[in-house]
Amino acid sequence: MSQPISNTSMGNLKAVIKRELLSYFFSPIAYVFIVIFLLLAGFFTFMIGGFFERGQATLESFFMWHPWLYLFFVPAVGMRLWSEEKRLGTLELLFTMPVQLWQVAVAKFLASWIFLILALALTFPYVITVNWLGDPDNGVILCGYIGSFLLSGAYLAISCMTSALTRSQVISFILSVVICLLLILCGWMPVTDLLITSGAPVWLVDLVAGLSFMTHYEGLQRGVVDSRDVIYFLSVIVFALFTNAIILRDERA
Amino acid sequence: MIKVENLRKTFGSKIAVDGVSFEVKKGEVLGFLGPNGAGKSTTMRMITGFLQPTAGKVRVGDYNMWENPLQAKRLIGYLPENAPLYEDMTVSAFLEFVADLRGLRGAEKSKAVDKAVDTCFLQSVRHQSIETLSKGYRHRTCFAQSIIHDPEVLILDEPTDGLDPNQKHEVRSLIRRMGEEKVIIFSTHILEEVEAACSSAIIIDRGRIVAKGTPDELKKTSPRAGSVVVRVHHSEPDAVKSRLQGINDVSEVEVVEKNGAASVFRAIPKAQTSSDSLSLQISEMIGTENWKCDELHTEEGRLDEVFRKITMPDTETASASK
Known part of the structure; x- marks a missing residue:
């Protein structure tokens, strides 16, 4: 009881992160997810992205698909975070322990993010391949990975939030796919072009596009770490996690 | 605490x-x-x-x-x-x-x-x-x-x-x-x-x-708490019942069970009477009347009756008469 508060916070964070990570790997889910993610990433990069046909030593055709790949992959990873607790009733157990809501919310998010980073890290053969075939700008590749990493975090935070809304994993999945899709589309070139040709004022289109994942993700893919893009992703994460905590708090009031 | x-x-x-x-x-x-x-x-x-x-x-x-x-x-x-x-x-x-x-x-x-x-x-x-x-x-x-x-x-x-x-x-x-x-x-x-x-x-x-x-x-607080239950071997249960009814402190006597040789009676005491004194009086009566008795006890009351009485007031009478 006399432990300093920061010490117990770290202990609680670690305990929850450990539990969440183990629960991915206790069941076959983790392995299935990782294999499918890698297969799909390969399929898009080589078959649709035309990795070889480009004749360039870049990972552009690899990273350009991530917003679409994550659209289904990340909600599938995040959908169970809270809805499973609600379905099993373990939420009651968790919130009668001496833990704070933010600790659990952050820990669950971090655990799943670690899992996503692990999946992303397993794409290292692409980096080796382009380095072997040509002479790529590894700074741009690193930048691409940072963008992909932040993008997955933003999707995941949204999935955490929708997962807190319902005890059904399916509903949580669908809600989170829809929200992420909207955030992709509002800045996706074909959609913004359509808006401009249909007579929407440019400032409005810019404003809406500024909220999109795509606008900020593409900036990072060009090899420029613009602090505005980083701040954008971090604020999506913080906002979604905050909303997540509010949803859970209000439910008990 | x-x-x-x-x-x-x-x-x-x-x-x-x-x-x-x-x-x-x-x-x-x-x-x-x-x-x-x-x-x-x-x-x-x-x-x-x-x-x-x-x-x-x-x-x-x-x-x-x-x-x-x-x-x-x-x-x-x-x-x-x-x-x-x-x-x-x-x-x-x-x-x-x-x-x-x-x-x-x-x-x-x-x-x-x-x-x-x-x-x-x-x-x-x-x-x-x-x-x-x-x-x-x-x-x-x-x-x-x-x-x-x-x-x-x-x-x-x-x-x-x-x-x-x-x-x-x-x-x-x-x-x-x-x-x-x-x-x-x-x-x-x-x-x-x-x-x-x-x-x-x-x-x-x-x-x-x-x-x-x-x-x-x-x-x-159970409706039956404090009542005295007695089991008597007697050929005429009604006679026993009326004798028990004759005790001053008894407000009511129920026949709980009646079969050939032995019958079970329940004597409910009047409000101010303690159940101890009632059971004493009944045991004295058994002695003087020379009844064959093989059971005499005071009902402690049962929680389930209390529970029913409190939580289902409408059906209280129905369950009490059972």
């Missing part, structure tokens, strides 16, 4: 708990009785800090649950209804996780896990995954979770639900043993449990406390 003041909880327009107050001190075991949906679980969820009360206060030890939730929660061990558990974990991994959240570390932690496993007889399933466990083991695993940090306060929502008679007996004696040095509140709708384990009981119905007292006090 635990003080609940005017606790109220509404869900939309539905009032689940309506002004519940009570106090439990160290060394007391409080039984929480009530029909399903009476507000028992909701009250417990507010005491443990899972639900925020619409109004009212919960004090655990020196702490107010909604002002110092962490300190208050540290004092409590809680077994929620239906014993929720993380299905994908093993029993020992689950208990270690709970021990982590309870702030136990290192040797202290493994000692606590071992002790909880021993107390709840979980040695044989220690390394088994929780989803493969039978209901009794699941319940005991969740129970183990609630006592792992040796809390001063234990709150158990239907701790014996779904257990077989032997396990029920074990849990009850565990509650009684722990109740000597802790504060225990447990809910149940099994009345014999209250008699077996509680030092006091509360009956709650439609969100309100409708009766309060020790099990004995509650039993005394």
Whole structure:
């Protein structure tokens, strides 16, 4: 009881992160997810992205698909975070322990993010391949990975939030796919072009596009770490996690 | 140790708990009785800090649950209804996780896990995954979770639900043993449990406390409490009945059972009469009349009758005449 508060916070964070990570790997889910993610990433990069046909030593055709790949992959990873607790009733157990809501919310998010980073890290053969075939700008590749990493975090935070809304994993999945899709589309070139040709004022289109994942993700893919893009992703994460905590708090009031 | 003041909880327009107050001190075991949906679980969820009360206060030890939730929660061990558990974990991994959240570390932690496993007889399933466990083991695993940090306060929502008679007996004696040095509140709708384990009981119905007292006090409010039952071998039961009716202190005599050789009578004393003096008078009468009697006892009253009388006032007459 006399432990300093920061010490117990770290202990609680670690305990929850450990539990969440183990629960991915206790069941076959983790392995299935990782294999499918890698297969799909390969399929898009080589078959649709035309990795070889480009004749360039870049990972552009690899990273350009991530917003679409994550659209289904990340909600599938995040959908169970809270809805499973609600379905099993373990939420009651968790919130009668001496833990704070933010600790659990952050820990669950971090655990799943670690899992996503692990999946992303397993794409290292692409980096080796382009380095072997040509002479790529590894700074741009690193930048691409940072963008992909932040993008997955933003999707995941949204999935955490929708997962807190319902005890059904399916509903949580669908809600989170829809929200992420909207955030992709509002800045996706074909959609913004359509808006401009249909007579929407440019400032409005810019404003809406500024909220999109795509606008900020593409900036990072060009090899420029613009602090505005980083701040954008971090604020999506913080906002979604905050909303997540509010949803859970209000439910008990 | 635990003080609940005017606790109220509404869900939309539905009032689940309506002004519940009570106090439990160290060394007391409080039984929480009530029909399903009476507000028992909701009250417990507010005491443990899972639900925020619409109004009212919960004090655990020196702490107010909604002002110092962490300190208050540290004092409590809680077994929620239906014993929720993380299905994908093993029993020992689950208990270690709970021990982590309870702030136990290192040797202290493994000692606590071992002790909880021993107390709840979980040695044989220690390394088994929780989803493969039978209901009794699941319940005991969740129970183990609630006592792992040796809390001063234990709150158990239907701790014996779904257990077989032997396990029920074990849990009850565990509650009684722990109740000597802790504060225990447990809910149940099994009345014999209250008699077996509680030092006091509360009956709650439609969100309100409708009766309060020790099990004995509650039993005394039973309509039959204090009546004297006598079994007499006599060829003419009606004659016996009228003789018993003749005793001054008797207000009414019922024939409970009538068959050939022996009949059972129930004498209900007048309001001011003690049942002791009535049973003495009846035994004297048996002596003077020279009846053959093989049973004479004073009814203690039964909790289930009290429970029915209080929680179902409309059908009281129907069940009493049974």
